[in-house]
Amino acid sequence: MRYAITGASRGLGLEFVRQLLNRGDSIDAGARSPAEARQLQGLAQDSRGRLRIHTLDVSNPRSVAAFAAEVGQGQPVDVLINNAGVFGKNEPLGRLDFEDVEKTLTTNALGPLRLTSALLPALRRGEARRVVHITSVLGSIGDNAMGGYYGYRLSKAALNMGMRNMHLELRAEGFVTIVINQVWVQTDMGGPQAPLRPEESVHAMLQVIDGLSVEQSGRFFNYDGSEIPW
Template identity: 40%
Template sequence: MSETVLITGCNRGLGLEFAYQYARDGWCVHACARDLVRAEELLALEARFPDQVQLHTLDINKDGQIKALDRVLGNETIDVLINNAGYYGPKGVGFGNVERALWRQVLETNTLSPLMLTQALFPRIATSRLKTVAFLSSKVGSIGDNRSGGGYYYRSSKTALNQVVKSLSIDLEGAGVKVVALHPGWVQTDMGGNNALITAEESVTALRNLLQQLDLQHSGSFLNHDGSTIDW
């Protein structure tokens, strides 16, 4: 029986690449996106791997859709949950121009919703074989690495997410569930831009290798795609 992975934010970028690589390798892939009608590449992936890929409409900020997803999954267990969906928010916002409502939107998507989804799917993860939860974080969420300031919305959302990961690693240790925060590198995606250093394929390949080697001893870590530990 093949392992099962559930991935959020699969319409493009890293999420789409995760879905492709896992499907290519024979996994059962539950690929989630907010708008499947416009997710042409994801629909093409489903057509290419009809026995591996199942698509789900999921806006992670809507609790009703999270509950609906849980119902649709039936008795399925989830070996690996990849909380990939994220939102940078408006770029170039500096001190003096921070807006409460916009900040809340970024925190909702990057911090609150991944935890709510993990909480809803936890019984499926805890009864699986691999028992792994990954959160796509970012090096800009590292307080120790912050030397340029700014980025209030995105930085704070990822810093808070890292704290969530650390707490989860402690709370779920008894169930044998491994939890990790991952920095994918500066990746050539819509968010990273064309000048980024690595491709989505390179990043996802490296991240999958990390997840494959993850054990409870390293649960709660903040890891770069190259395997190095990032300062909180």
Template identity: 70%
Template sequence: MRYAITGASRGLGLEFVRQLLNRGDSIDAGVRSPSDAKQLQSLAREAGGRLRVHALDISDAKSVDAFAAAVGEGQPLDVLINNAGVYGKEGTLTALDYQSMADTFTVNTLGPLRLSAALLPALRRGSARRIIHITSKMGSIADNGEGGSYAYRVSKAALNMAMRNMHLELHREGFITVSMHPGWVQTDMGGPQAPLRAEESVRGMLNVIDRLRAQDGGRFFSYEGQELPW
């Protein structure tokens, strides 16, 4: 199987790369600065051509197009994992940083849409036709009992809606696209106090991704495979 993964230099993205390489898959990894992605580059040297590292800024249309051209090259792509994301600035209603919110929306919502569209020809050539959006339970309206985190919550809720639209447009072609909540994970974003290790989260998500069927398209799952409320 051939995967494309964004935000692959650290955290969940890097762990996706590790686990997929260990089981024999091929990966095109997108990172903002390939020269700074030391761990990823080390994995690429050991992978014997099964891991290619590309520059990718999902907030920039030209960067997305260049990544898609490099990944596509007339070859099939089986699974896209839209993992890259940012948290954005905190703030109460009267102290919101609207530029930060716009930037967060550009990365967390528009970026996955832009990249999914750019890679659609390669995905159509693949056999699995799966598009996975790493979102968050913080984007669930039903689950929001605390408030706060406007930028992150709003952008992830919008990503969930974008995923649902994508499902309705593409499922007749055999595509399966879902949103996935990775849990509260010990990453730069989640912090050291998070209860879940990246290895456990990614292992669970890959288990869910591998088992997806047509009827699962357009749904919102946890890393454990539990369906989550919108």
């Protein structure tokens, strides 16, 4: 199958690319600075043409349009994984950096919405018609018992609602779209103290993605396939 993956230069995005290549899939990977993505470039060199790297900043409309034009080109995309994201600052209400909150919302919520819209023709040509958004349990309203992380929580809650709208609009065409919680992982964002390694998280998420049915579309999953309250 052919995948499009954002935020592929490091962390979970890079691990998605690595595991998908190992099992024989083809990938169009987006990265803000491809020239600096040395591990990703190394994977491309060994991929026999199955990995193509593109410049992509999901917060920039022109970058998204260019990526979609390069990836589409009359070809199908079977699965889109909207992985790119930022964490932003964690500040109390009285000291919120609203520019940072706006940046976090633009990247984490509008970015996946904008890219999915731009790639919709290619996704319609695909057989799987799956759209997966990497979210966070911090976007769950029902699970929020500690507060904090205003920008990140807002952005992921908005992403979750955007996914639900996509599900309702596209389900008649056979699309399956979900949000999935990556859990706390040992990445640059998560830090070394996180309990789960990227390869463990991605392996589990791919099992969920591979096994998705039409009946599961529109739902909020944990990385292990269990469901998370809205």
